[in-house]
Amino acid sequence: MYFIVASFRRYVTAMIVYFVSTEYITEKYLNKGINLFLFALGIDVFATGYQNLVLKLHPDFCNGIFGTYGYNNAMQGMFCSIISAIAMVYYIDKKWSKFKMIYALGTSCVICAFSEIKAFYILIITLFVIVLLFRCNNSKLRKKISSFIVIGVLLLYIAYKILERVFPENLATFFDLSHYMLYEKYGAHGGAGRLNNIQYIYNDVFKKNIFETLIGQGLGSVENEFVYTIGKLFVSFGVIGVMLLLGWVLYLFFKCMKKAKESSENLIEAVILVMIVISSFLWNSLFTQMTYIIFWLLGINNINLSVMQAKGNGELK
Numbered sequence: 001m002y003f004i005v006a007s008f009r010r011y012v013t014a015m016i017v018y019f020v021s022t023e024y025i026t027e028k029y030l031n032k033g034i035n036l037f038l039f040a041l042g043i044d045v046f047a048t049g050y051q052n053l054v055l056k057l058h059p060d061f062c063n064g065i066f067g068t069y070g071y072n073n074a075m076q077g078m079f080c081s082i083i084s085a086i087a088m089v090y091y092i093d094k095k096w097s098k099f100k101m102i103y104a105l106g107t108s109c110v111i112c113a114f115s116e117i118k119a120f121y122i123l124i125i126t127l128f129v130i131v132l133l134f135r136c137n138n139s140k141l142r143k144k145i146s147s148f149i150v151i152g153v154l155l156l157y158i159a160y161k162i163l164e165r166v167f168p169e170n171l172a173t174f175f176d177l178s179h180y181m182l183y184e185k186y187g188a189h190g191g192a193g194r195l196n197n198i199q200y201i202y203n204d205v206f207k208k209n210i211f212e213t214l215i216g217q218g219l220g221s222v223e224n225e226f227v228y229t230i231g232k233l234f235v236s237f238g239v240i241g242v243m244l245l246l247g248w249v250l251y252l253f254f255k256c257m258k259k260a261k262e263s264s265e266n267l268i269e270a271v272i273l274v275m276i277v278i279s280s281f282l283w284n285s286l287f288t289q290m291t292y293i294i295f296w297l298l299g300i301n302n303i304n305l306s307v308m309q310a311k312g313n314g315e316l317k
Helices: 002-024 027-054 073-092 098-114 119-135 139-166 168-174 177-184 197-205 210-215 229-257 264-282 291-297 306-312
Strands: none
Touching: 002 291, 027 073, 027 098, 073 098, 073 119, 073 264, 073 291, 098 119, 098 139, 119 264, 197 229, 210 229, 229 264, 264 291
């Protein structure tokens, strides 16, 4: 019963936060929220460093403001990814200074190095490519993006050196395909890893039952036994539930794409939506405490002033 109530609370809260944000959020309160995130990021980098370097905790438990009692890497990684996405878009759109962008990206890279969140670096590279596709349309922006790439490579190198010292064994796995695939399938122990979540649930939980595969086993069934969002969703709601969520995400993504070239906020939301799909296979990051931040930001597609105002003032050409 506890897990049914807990799961129901997350899903209902997500929808309430999204619809309230869509109706009432303004650019003023969005900026206040983002500034609060940046303040929390500063505390987070010191807390994570202290947990790793002073307390000598395992990186899986060095989660800064998200605590040390459990595997909260997912919330840490999602938090840093969201701030990094905002930093990329706002810097390229001339809404943030270079210093502010470096602070946001730099601290995020360092935090994820101390927490050994390797997937974060792949994720932000992917997000940067998406931003690039929407913004690389003139010579001034190309120069700005070139400087961004140089800074990004430097920050990634620093993060790599930190990872090299913090967790060299896992870093080696990251660059070996066969070892990586074994690692993501939980090695010889079996289980639902990142690469075999769906397969494992279909074979070992649903026992290849078509009816259960379509509709799942319901809220709170055995979802607590699975680590990643995609596994929790699949075992609870089956193929139909996963496809409904994916359909909603795609609807929002294409809606944002229409205004992404004129609106910083629509581009940020489009990037976050891509992040949601990818991270669902990497982490348990969607229906957790991060629900409130994620779905709050998904309501910003009605704020479309940033880039258009800049163009009107002659700042973007």
